[in-house]
Amino acid sequence: MNPAAQAGVHIFGVRHLSPGGAKHLLEYLEELQPTAVLIEGPSDATDEIRHLTHQATKPPVAILAFTGELPVRTALWPFAVYSPEYQGMKWAKANGAEVAFIDLPAAVTLGLQDALRREENPGRSRKPSSEDRTESSGTEAPAYESIYSRIARLAGEYDYDMYWERNYEHNSSAGAYRSALLSFSAQMRALSEGMEQREEPREHAYNALREAYMRRQIKLRIEAGHRPDKIVVICGAYHAAALADLSETISDEEIAKLPSRSSKLTLMPYSYYKLTTMSGYGAGNSAPHYFEMMWEGMEKGRPDELPHRYLSSVARLVRSGGAHRSTAEVIEAVRLAESLAALHEGSAPTLRDLRDAAQTLLGHGDLSAVAEALARVDVGTAIGSLAEGVSQTPIQEDLNRLLKRYKLEKYKSTVANDLSLDLRENRRVTSEEAAYLDLYRSVLFHRLNLLGISFAINRPSGQEGATWAEHWTIQWSPEVEIQVVESTLLGETIEVAAAYVLREKLQNCHDVADASGLIRLACQCAMTSQIEEGSRALQGLAVDSRDVVGIAAAARELSMIISFGDIRKVDTAPLVPLLEQLFRRGCLFLLDASGCNDEAADRMITAMNELNGIALEHSETVDDHLWLQELLNLSSRDDRNPRLSGFACAILMERGMISAEEVSAEVSRRLSPGIPADLGAGWFEGLSMRGRYGLLSRMSLWEQLDGYINALEDEEFKRALVFLRRAFSTFSPREKTMISELLGELWGVNAEQAAEILTGELKEEEAKMLEELNDFDFGNF
């Protein structure tokens, strides 16, 4: 050891997620036996270290800092099992050394973040994410990416990750990692500091500030009685060179002057998947599971087994996907990976080598064959967990309180439970809370769903239209925990957060149907003010919409809410005028929209059904008269889709708005000889879609149909048959029997005989004729 290092504290620069760093750090700590281990991390989170090193804590976990008030700022410090920091903490705990975080407190980090953002020139694009702030320490600040890719290129590697893994993670000689990284960081700083000062002055100042603070913290420990050479500082490689000289520190007054936001800290479980999606964070993030495998290998003392384990895992996954892969191919893949590493004079294959080998041998050259397996082996599905009660954000507290209040605590288990809710008032209990317990539960579940917390999943009810019953499947999982913690950023309580999400959604909603869906959501979540906001949004959208199908769907949604709103104890009165307006619009554009092709007519028929339903249900509020008027108009028009005209006629007939004589006059007009078959039969198809018993009870109608069919030419008859066959295909056997009886009577045949002929199996000859009809040429329609 050189004399200079002996005088000062020991700095151990690392990359934040680096199994090699963790291994070398442990060896270093063992050798040095320090009395204090100081770690780059928010100094106000030092208390959390005991939770982090707790037996029950399973990484990946993260420290989350967030501000209480708007605008919400967050900062995150994740740890994986192979994080050097995490292993350093564990070592310190096991060996009785003092351990502490020494970076700026999270409150100041967030305060600075805020200040920086305010100062920021809006025209200038910068890395926006909050995580970047916590990770300017890394050796990979994006602004200097070019330097890193240049290093990689000079080393003959394809990217910096490959260079890093080959030269640092695979370097097993004792002490090499630390000394190499120290000199790397010193030279890198000498090279880039000037440029950083010029081009990224804020970044530079921020780093200088952090380093001054860290130096001060180190000094405090020395003053507290730790021998300098018994202190080990674990920090990002970038800071390593700056922490050796402790002369310049920050004073108390200066610290007091720093901007600060009142903030809270919590630990939260984390997942490998999240680790990969974090922007700006250090190495190892692209393949956490791979690096975990590397760490496990190092712990076992068999790092050389990694390629075998990795490629065997990939092969196993490819096999489980149904493709055969032999062991010989795995062996060859290992050989190829090793040969690729040898081309770069590396001691072991890097992740890139392994992936390429897997693609060539296990994917037979095709990446898509192994892509899924690779992703699963690289990223993994690990989710961390914390001891009960360690993770405490306001929203978690709120949720726990609500779960207790609504007697749902027993459902907070990892076993899926079913829960059926009856939203109606329970009249056998006295307190209001108990009477509406299930309703409150439902509201809570809907709010959680809105927040994207997958704790309770709504299953479709078996009973159609039973709005008072809901079925939920409830299951707690670590992912749910993460989702809850993340919701903290949206608001302090479940209600506030849900309101925030709903408002965001309403602002981004551009569609009548979506808006009405959101209104329903607001009702389910019992958020009155959002219902009003939603109806304003819907109203604004409806004014410009001419889409009858969309309007009808939205109106139907509203009508449901109005009809059943009282079950949810929601005041739906403000929605009534909106329903009227939508209904009127639907009526007014009905005729316009009915000039459509048969495909669109299907949707129009649904819309007409919905509008008619509303007209019947809310006859006292909506303009039923207008509706009937428009239907009459449509039914008498010859230039609209005939099916829709027929359907309008059917509704009118059902509502008793046209007399039997009028119907029969219309039938004979529509089915008179000379009318093209597709028009006549299409109209009849529309007519037969509603009120069938009304049709069946009118003998005269069938006489007319019979007459019409008789009058058709052969070619015309074939065309008409196609439409009629479709029209009658939806009739039930019972209805068909009734028709056959009617026709039997008409033709003077025995009713039973007629039924037998009409409902019996087809003869071979007839089947053949029908086959021919299926080939019927629709081209000239």
Add this chain to the structure above:
Amino acid sequence: MSTGQEQLQDNMRLPAEVLYREELEALRKEDKGNIPAGWQMSPRSVFTFIAGGKAGNTVITPKYIGNTRLIEMAVATLVTDRALLLIGEPGTAKSWLSENLAAAIYGNSGLVVQGTAGTSEEHVRYSWNYAMLLANGPTPEALVKSPIMRAMEEGGIARFEEISRCASEVQDALISILSEKTISVPELGKETGARKGFSIIATANTRDRGVNEMSAALKRRFNIIVLPAPSDLETELSIVKKRVAEIASSYELQAAVPADEALLKVVTIFRELRSGMTLDKKEKVKTPAGVISTAEAISLLTNSMALAASFGSGVLTDGDLAAGLQGAIVKDDDKDKLVWKEYLDNVMKKKGAEWRGLYQACKEMNE
């Protein structure tokens, strides 16, 4: 030997080991790496030969432009004495890469089996000089060795072109050769074992998939590398530029090498038609039935140069280019003609003033 060399100079196309003799010699001289048994140079130097770089003072021209990682994987495969299979669309430099790899590693890219539907097992293993066989019975002198057998004896690299065009029984003959690394000649009661350094580089076409699908057993014996179409405009442009200049000099075409602008236009058209959308990804384009590879772009341009040299002023005009484009794109008359017409009117017409001349010429040609 000297006469042989002179003869070679008259050849239409020189093998890579002759064409790049200086580069190979320089690489061998400067080589400091570990040379595997049977190889002429270290794997790193092979890589440099293909990807380009420097050997001492000699500049090594890049032979394969594109993802150099693929070259690394190919070289690494051959180091592990595995056979290498290059697959890709027509015109993605499969044969070119295989020839250059063989030239660098073994110094001879001439041990080739050219796979066709008519290739028989004898081409893969050995056959007989029947006159001698009838006269003397089976003797070593009467044995006609296949290129693969010769490569085994010499510890060299054999190439197998268009392997998927061969009937499956011919492909099957390779299976035991690749796993046992011997060819037995029962008539002579002897076996030829492969010396160190022996390997096979095969190429196959993705468009031929399903013609003679390779068996799983055979596939398993190859490391398979898929050569992609050039990933971006710049890469493709530099490939086309380099090859056009090379071909022009070797065929002594009396036309000026096309201007960068003309190259850019041709490559743009090819890329747009190949990918089915315009370069800015805003518009969909119909793709013609034929192959629109980089190789086609190169031959189109040399073709147009020949036209210009023989019948024109020696300078490539829009008319020459249009004739070349017409020939390259419209192969299956009716449909391709419509595709080309649609492309001309929907895309090229809107490309602005620089394209005007070419557009007019193409339009006339396609009438």
